[in-house]
Amino acid sequence: MAIVNRVVSTSQESATAALKALAGVVGISDSITFNSDDVASGVEMKVTAKNSFTNTDSTSTVAGFTACAKAICKAVPECSFWGPDEAAVEKWVESASAVIASDDKVEEFAASVESALGSGCLVGDSVSAADIVVSIILAIAATRSGTSLSEATLKCMDLVLGNSSIVEAAGKIDVPSAASTSAPAESGSDDFSMNDIVKKLNEMSISHKTYAHTLSMKVEDLLENVPLPAGETHTKNVFFKDKKHGLFLVSVKPESDVNTKALGKALGLTGKVNLRLASEDLLMEKLGVKTGCVGPLSIVNNAEKDVTLVLDEALFADDVKLIHSHPLTNDASTAITPADLKKYLANAGVEPNIIEFGVKGEALPGKAPANRPRASKEQKGQGKGQQPKSKNNKKTAEKGQTLLALQWKKEENFAMWYSDVIVLSEMISYYDISGCYILRPWSYKMWDLFQVWFNGEIEQLDVENTYFPLFVSQDRLEKEKDHVEGFAPEVAWVTKSGDGELAKPIAVRPTSETIMYPAFSDWIRSHRDLPLKVNQWSNVVRWEFKDPTPFLRSREFLWQEGHTAHATYEESNVMVMQALELYRRAYEEVLAVPVVPGYKTEKEKFAGGHQTTTVEAYIAGSGRAIQGATSHNLGQNFGKMFDINFQDKNGETQIAWQTSWGFTTRSIGVMVMVHGDDTGLVLPPRIAPLQAIIVPIISKKMTYEVVKPYCEAILADLKAQGIRAKYDDREMYNPGWKYNHWEQKGVPIRIEVGPRDMENNQARVVTRHNGEKEDFAVEGLGAAMKDKLDSIQQAMFEKAKKARDEHLVQVTEWKDFVPSLENNNLVLTPWCGGEHQDWEEWVKEKSREESLAARGQDGEDAKTATSVAAKTLCIPFKQPELPEGTKCFASGLPATCWVLWGRSY
Ligand code: 87F
Numbered sequence: 001m002a003i004v005n006r007v008v009s010t011s012q013e014s015a016t017a018a019l020k021a022l023a024g025v026v027g028i029s030d031s032i033t034f035n036s037d038d039v040a041s042g043v044e045m046k047v048t049a050k051n052s053f054t055n056t057d058s059t060s061t062v063a064g065f066t067a068c069a070k071a072i073c074k075a076v077p078e079c080s081f082w083g084p085d086e087a088a089v090e091k092w093v094e095s096a097s098a099v100i101a102s103d104d105k106v107e108e109f110a111a112s113v114e115s116a117l118g119s120g121c122l123v124g125d126s127v128s129a130a131d132i133v134v135s136i137i138l139a140i141a142a143t144r145s146g147t148s149l150s151e152a153t154l155k156c157m158d159l160v161l162g163n164s165s166i167v168e169a170a171g172k173i174d175v176p177s178a179a180s181t182s183a184p185a186e187s188g189s190d191d192f193s194m195n196d197i198v199k200k201l202n203e204m205s206i207s208h209k210t211y212a213h214t215l216s217m218k219v220e221d222l223l224e225n226v227p228l229p230a231g232e233t234h235t236k237n238v239f240f241k242d243k244k245h246g247l248f249l250v251s252v253k254p255e256s257d258v259n260t261k262a263l264g265k266a267l268g269l270t271g272k273v274n275l276r277l278a279s280e281d282l283l284m285e286k287l288g289v290k291t292g293c294v295g296p297l298s299i300v301n302n303a304e305k306d307v308t309l310v311l312d313e314a315l316f317a318d319d320v321k322l323i324h325s326h327p328l329t330n331d332a333s334t335a336i337t338p339a340d341l342k343k344y345l346a347n348a349g350v351e352p353n354i355i356e357f358g359v360k361g362e363a364l365p366g367k368a369p370a371n372r373p374r375a376s377k378e379q380k381g382q383g384k385g386q387q388p389k390s391k392n393n394k395k396t397a398e399k400g401q402t403l404l405a406l407q408w409k410k411e412e413n414f415a416m417w418y419s420d421v422i423v424l425s426e427m428i429s430y431y432d433i434s435g436c437y438i439l440r441p442w443s444y445k446m447w448d449l450f451q452v453w454f455n456g457e458i459e460q461l462d463v464e465n466t467y468f469p470l471f472v473s474q475d476r477l478e479k480e481k482d483h484v485e486g487f488a489p490e491v492a493w494v495t496k497s498g499d500g501e502l503a504k505p506i507a508v509r510p511t512s513e514t515i516m517y518p519a520f521s522d523w524i525r526s527h528r529d530l531p532l533k534v535n536q537w538s539n540v541v542r543w544e545f546k547d548p549t550p551f552l553r554s555r556e557f558l559w560q561e562g563h564t565a566h567a568t569y570e571e572s573n574v575m576v577m578q579a580l581e582l583y584r585r586a587y588e589e590v591l592a593v594p595v596v597p598g599y600k601t602e603k604e605k606f607a608g609g610h611q612t613t614t615v616e617a618y619i620a621g622s623g624r625a626i627q628g629a630t631s632h633n634l635g636q637n638f639g640k641m642f643d644i645n646f647q648d649k650n651g652e653t654q655i656a657w658q659t660s661w662g663f664t665t666r667s668i669g670v671m672v673m674v675h676g677d678d679t680g681l682v683l684p685p686r687i688a689p690l691q692a693i694i695v696p697i698i699s700k701k702m703t704y705e706v707v708k709p710y711c712e713a714i715l716a717d718l719k720a721q722g723i724r725a726k727y728d729d730r731e732m733y734n735p736g737w738k739y740n741h742w743e744q745k746g747v748p749i750r751i752e753v754g755p756r757d758m759e760n761n762q763a764r765v766v767t768r769h770n771g772e773k774e775d776f777a778v779e780g781l782g783a784a785m786k787d788k789l790d791s792i793q794q795a796m797f798e799k800a801k802k803a804r805d806e807h808l809v810q811v812t813e814w815k816d817f818v819p820s821l822e823n824n825n826l827v828l829t830p831w832c833g834g835e836h837q838d839w840e841e842w843v844k845e846k847s848r849e850e851s852l853a854a855r856g857q858d859g860e861d862a863k864t865a866t867s868v869a870a871k872t873l874c875i876p877f878k879q880p881e882l883p884e885g886t887k888c889f890a891s892g893l894p895a896t897c898w899v900l901w902g903r904s905y
Pocket residue numbers: 483484487488490491510511512513542560561562606630632660661662663
């Protein structure tokens with residue numbers, strides 16, 4: 001394979017040669033001819049100087065490289081869908097250039113890379129902006145075409161691009177994760193020539209890209225398995241039957257809300273409208289597809305033409321460049337332009353109904369839910385030119401944008417914002433098994449820090465760390481029936497080793513009660529062996545079927561689980577409360593997240609135990625509550641089952657009283673959701689892997705060499721104070737890039753050092769959580785920063801507490817309950833409780849019914865992790881006064897306590 005790393009010349013010819021070689025790398029040299037005019041403008045920068053951007057007109061550079069990029073993209077068959085979309089190519093080259101142009105230190109950057117490379121450049125004899133653009137093009141083209149590049153080329157690109165974060169920036173520009181970075185299809189093939197849809201598209205000469213991917217049953221799976229770049233969208237598809245009005249295939253953007261009531265209205269259906277999900281058999285009969293495989297392209301299978309295709313107007317908004325939908329099979333997708341989708345339908349004689357749908361999502365406080373579809377302007381006959389404003393679509397790169405920023409605002413789309421934050425801050429990488437995520441060092445360090453804190457605390461309670469096996473036999477797991485009941489579907493089993501079946505399947509631990517307690521039975525003989533207090537740091541697996549979310553709900557997660565045995569109930573209860581108090585402090589003092597501690601109701605407690613206590617957090621961004629951690633009094637249930645007996649002081653045999661308590665990596669997700677903002681992560685100092693970052697502002701006068709002693713002295717002072725600090729002296733990045741990078745990663749304090757600071761023996765301190773800027777004397781800076789970190793920690797907690805308290809309301813009558821939930825509140829109500837457990841289920845169902853009715857929806861997915869129904873969160877320890885004669889808000893029976901309700905995760 002050609003390596004385009006040494007074209008030592010400064011002429012236009014050399015750049016042409018380089019681009020040709022580049023074409024060779026991606027295997028298209030035969031099919032491409034470079035228009036010399038295109039190249040000429042591309043090399044107008046003349047790759048002579050190190051700093052082409054400062055010496056030449058960057059507009060022509062962009063134009064030239066856009067031209068080259070287009071030529072390449074057009075010629076790479078796999079890039080064919082760039083073909084019809086030259087504007088997009090132009091945009092990403094522009095953006096790529098903007099990334100570089102925004103770097104006012106191209107010169108130093110180039111010099112440093114050059115010396116590192118020994119002139120191993122891609123274009124010309126010195127590293128220039130051209131190299132960077134070409135590297136980006138190469139990265140994208142090679143990824144898209146699936147070409148593996150040689151080590152040398154990769155090394156060269158890596159050096160040219162500085163580091164992987166610029167490659168990622170390139171990825172943001174348009175690396176087609178759908179086709180290349182997602183997992184390879186588990187069962188699919190890459191040859192789609194026999195696929196009926198592909199055949200049809202080819203017959204119609206409609207350019208498309210069809211690619212295999214991990215089998216994805218639902219649109220949620222697709223969003224996770226096949227993330228798409230800005231400007232591209234998957235579709236969500238629903239096949240409806242209405243007895244009176246017939247069959248409807250509805251295809252919308254994933255975030256759009258399919259509200260049947262409003263849909264019927266918008267379609268002008270009269271009389272009784274009852275749109276119901278059509279059966280699997282009907283789906284096969286009418287559209288020739290199985291569940292999970294339907295998409296707008298399958299409408300061509302409807303020979304009788306008795307299915308109405310309803311399309312989301314948002315699919316045709318200006319910012320949608322490509323629509324991805326299944327070609328009759330859900331381990332593949334076909335991407336075509338919106339215009340080509342219309343052409344395909346027209347060729348097939350299908351006239352779609354194009355309707356404006358609202359965006360799925362919950363109403364923000366004070367705002368009505370935006371989820372009612374309306375007939376489109378096009379349908380109302382108002383003409384085509386007026387495209388609807390697409391509120392919640394991903395932004396595409398605009399000129400001057402670095403595309404290193406978050407693409408979603410927290411208020412706009414909370415789930416997408418969260419995903420943006422955890423990826424851009426380098427906390428999470430996605431993995432090819434649904435519900436499993438990679439914890440990158442930035443987030444793992446937080447878990448490390450938590451472990452250090454927690455170990456220190458439990459040591460004071462005489463709890464010892466231990467480690468038990470990962471696997472558990474079926475007999476053991478099922479020994480305590482109440483314990484596994486209800487959890488059984490979540491247990492993952494190992495059934496094979498190599499090719500052979502295991503004699504008996506073994507489970508992967510979902511929790512360790514049944515793994516540990518037989519050993520407890522051995523270890524505990526006499527009252528002298530008590531209390532026994534152990535803690536385990538480990539991973540556990542629970543095969544969830546609800547929408548997975550990194551940290552909050554993953555199939556494998558990390559936790560600590562504490563298990564203790566005591567001689568008396570009273571002692572065990574003290575332990576339960578001590579563990580819960582640690583959890584409260586972990587949230588409030590370490591993560592700066594306020595929580596409500598309390599008892600779980602009988603319905604919500606751990607069935608294997610006697611009583612469950614919990615700390616409940618609130619996430620203002622979604623208006624939902626989340627269980628933070630639980631501490632259980634297990635009573636003697638497990639003791640009886642596992643013979644955990646001891647001789648008491650009188651020589652009598654007694655059953656031990658036990659506790660178990662757990663805190664998981666979910667807490668990290670809660671912290672991100674509570675504190676993050678539109679720039680990215682905002683970290684409370686106590687959990688921040690880095691608490692202060694020193695960024696020098698380099699200039700001709702103030703070189704790295706000059707600033708080094710000054711910054712290193714500050715660093716030493718910070719470290720001497722025990723502050724986790726770093727001096728960012730990477731020469732390939734300019735200060736602006738570094739500010740953005742560390743802000744996204746949530747570092748609480750940035751210390752800027754510029755020429756004026758050096759002159760005045762000071763430093764500028766910028767606080768992440770509120771953006772405040774202050775000048776501090778260098779003398780005593782370490783001590784001042786230590787105080788500052790404490791006050792940041794406190795201020796972040798206060799802010800989160802205020803946001804939570806504003807959404808904690810008391811309601812005494814049913815009529816106010818659902819409206820309060822709709823306003824994203826946690827709701828405290830008087831409660832009959834005790835033996836009147838059925839009322840809890842009643843509230844859940846009734847609140848679901850009323851909430852759905854208020855939204856004009858018929859039902860919700862039974863497996864949704866974010867139901868609109870209310871749940872009891874806890875009976876708070878701290879109870880408001882309950883006047884004599886107060887009635888339960890639901891049953892009207894005498895109230896015995898206040899209970900906290902909310903929609904929860
Ligand atoms: C899933 C599958 C099987 C939760 C499960 O909360 C069993 C279980 O027992 C299960 N999910 N639980 C309850 C866990 C109880 C308890 N264990 C120790 C904790 C804290 C740590």
